[in-house]
Amino acid sequence: MNSNFKKLFDLNKSNQTFESLERLLFWDQETMMPKNGINIKTLQKKELASLIHSKKTSKEYKEALLKLIDIDSGQILDKDLDIDQKRCVEVMRSDYQKAVKLPNSFVSKMAEVSSEATHTWIEAKEKNDFAMLEPHLQSVIDLMREKADHLGYEDHPYDALVNEYEPHMTVKTLDNLFNPLKESLSNLTKKCAKNRADDSFLYGVFDTDTQLEIGKKLLLEMGLEEGNYRLDLSAHPFCMPVHANDLRLTTRIEDSSFHQCLSATMHEGGHALYEQGILADQFGLPIGQNASIGVHESQSKFWETFIGQSLPFLKGFYPKLQSAFPKQLGNTPLSDYYEAVNLVQPSLIRIHADEVTYGLHVILRYEIEKAFVEGKMKVKDLPEVWNEKMEKYLGMSPHTNREGCLQDIHWPSAHFGYFPTYALGNLYAAQLFNEMKTDHPDYELKLENCEYLFIKKWLEEKVHQHGRRYDPQDLIEKATGKKLSSDAFTKYLESKYTK
């Protein structure tokens, strides 16, 4: 490695080390922190956000970058770089250009405002009190609009925000993907409404420790390495990758549905496998980072639904569940279990939604946040607009804001532009799933035999190991030979649910 590249690598590694601390803090807050620790946690987050931004935009960083690339023109100046190094330098330049557009005072204010808004949101949700959140949400939206202006955009201010999570994604592309998707999901939901499977046996008391044990064992079978992760419980399941070798997963146990724990564990396991598959020795370089949140979500959805809710997987795995819970499942045949966990049914809560209606929840949020960013919608109208759209897309609307527009953390925590990645994840995953089937014609037999490592290896080769080597849409096209569209996902759902 030449010394100029090494210098930039080291600076980047230092920045990413502090970013790994941000992720640890998030995990700690959600799982371990004593309640009163919130004030010091907010301070820690604010200080870290400001520090990281200062480091990313420092004179030292700029000078290191300028030895390798002309920041204005993008011309590579160092002839010794190999192809991966060139890509890294280009990505670092683009990251730098974005970072310098945001004033440090803005970054630190953003961290503070969103931490306070999130904290208020918890109480507002608990009390079902939208008015309590309103002024905080207004502040966040004002800052989001300011952020879009700082970052700049060609067509639409929302483009600037969604790019934070999904590079090169635009409102134009999203509309082109989501408009037909919305229609086909609506139609399919209506079609499925006739099949009302009995899933009552999923509701009841299933021993918590046994559920966690099953989950942990499955994670190892999926290919997660023992010393690389831990699994805890939290209100909302997540995977926080402090580092490829330090993955913090959570799942949830809900009396209201047994399958939630397993499903969340596989979902977060998919995220964790992605991070584990990123080359740890590239930590500090873009090649050592995930490609995008959408690609991340494709990995979790791949495992959670395309594999975990498939018949071949359950053929192999369901008998294990039955022997762990003979009283609850012993007399329920596989076919009933399969029908129950794949029940399509409009519901109020996104994170509980099935594969078909899930996308409608996401599109609803996308449309609303886009309107906020455009300045076309007022915060006070949120409950009304939310409920109208719910009625229109899902044929039902919530009686309380708690089950409506207060349900998600994303807006108070200033993650505008994040929601579409959930739907993109499904589109990517469907394309990957088709390609995996082509490469492994015997995949059903393997799943029936509880073999999962081949999937991990395939995803590692096609996705994980590349890090940010390619832009997300290019990565998926290279992996699947097809341009991004909603076709594969729609066909997958139609074939699964209209059989």
Added chain:
Amino acid sequence: MNSNFKKLFDLNKSNQTFESLERLLFWDQETMMPKNGINIKTLQKKELASLIHSKKTSKEYKEALLKLIDIDSGQILDKDLDIDQKRCVEVMRSDYQKAVKLPNSFVSKMAEVSSEATHTWIEAKEKNDFAMLEPHLQSVIDLMREKADHLGYEDHPYDALVNEYEPHMTVKTLDNLFNPLKESLSNLTKKCAKNRADDSFLYGVFDTDTQLEIGKKLLLEMGLEEGNYRLDLSAHPFCMPVHANDLRLTTRIEDSSFHQCLSATMHEGGHALYEQGILADQFGLPIGQNASIGVHESQSKFWETFIGQSLPFLKGFYPKLQSAFPKQLGNTPLSDYYEAVNLVQPSLIRIHADEVTYGLHVILRYEIEKAFVEGKMKVKDLPEVWNEKMEKYLGMSPHTNREGCLQDIHWPSAHFGYFPTYALGNLYAAQLFNEMKTDHPDYELKLENCEYLFIKKWLEEKVHQHGRRYDPQDLIEKATGKKLSSDAFTKYLESKYTK
């Protein structure tokens, strides 16, 4: 608050926020981190150490300080400061003067070398392989000697190191305190050797959850607030105060002695109450920091031994233990329990030692580390010197280095100068204990009635609330009306153990 003082306050608060992250990382590593997380943890620690040092020695910090105090002469320049603010500025000046003496490269090397040495130590201890640790320990000692040279000293290089934990403490004072103490502890140990109480009933299986439950309840009764802390298990118990409102305690369960868990919980509870008692709104100022490690240790020892192993406390508390463990303790009278938990008996492991022999373990380590820092002792001779001193002071020597010179984390983790604070803690605590008894003549009755809050309040008033308002020895003198000496502690032990 005037704007110059506010500026310095804010800078200091930022530094201390990053220091709070260091403490969180320590806790995480010892309790939660997946095994393979060690590499990113080492990186995080190194980056943080270097950052904090840079911030503490920055031009910006110096300029802020110079608006309030002449750094060279120590003359206060701002006439508006009140007495506490003056003290804060003086302490910040002294901290600054120390910090600038250490090159940043040294600080970051120290963090790296000690992290690696600590990591090696874990394996070396496990394998009882001193040779494995030797080169690492040598590197640490070289750096410690270098550190003393950087910091400077009047009489003895060790003074520079011990001052990191106990301001204004010197080898001269320590020798004056420890030489008579060593003699009296040795004599008392010999005297106590005759009384061989039966403590066999403490060894056996006591349900872990019940032990933890008892500990948590006791912590609340001692005055710790529910939302301010958590209690976990770790190999060595500790209390890591991320902040006054975010205290991370650990305890241990050992089949080899039931009392260890309760005793460790009270010990760490004492540390936690100290930090909780420091004024949270002063976070960022010296008044909002603990006075020294010795004073900290006085708080933990106060609760663990002066209270927790006293007859009046056990009169009130032991019946609770009996009803929690009727099978194991139901037929054991209080007097037997009291004798058993206060059994004086030379042993190999410091952290298991009783009140009397504990000081000898500490003095042994003090003498050895002093010799290392003086350059009078070679690392390869450590096992031999250790065993000789053990034989001399405690009449027994270990068969393995694991039970000997490899038992403590302090040296590999570069905490030279730390050990004396354990003994100082006992001396401070004994003086405080006498004063508390004077102020609360009915204290025995209260303890028998399981009332403990009066102790918390007394310690808060006398010690906690002052933070670093006074130097440690002044603080204790103000609290007890007496200069620091080993008299109170020696008398306390003699009266307790020769009755």
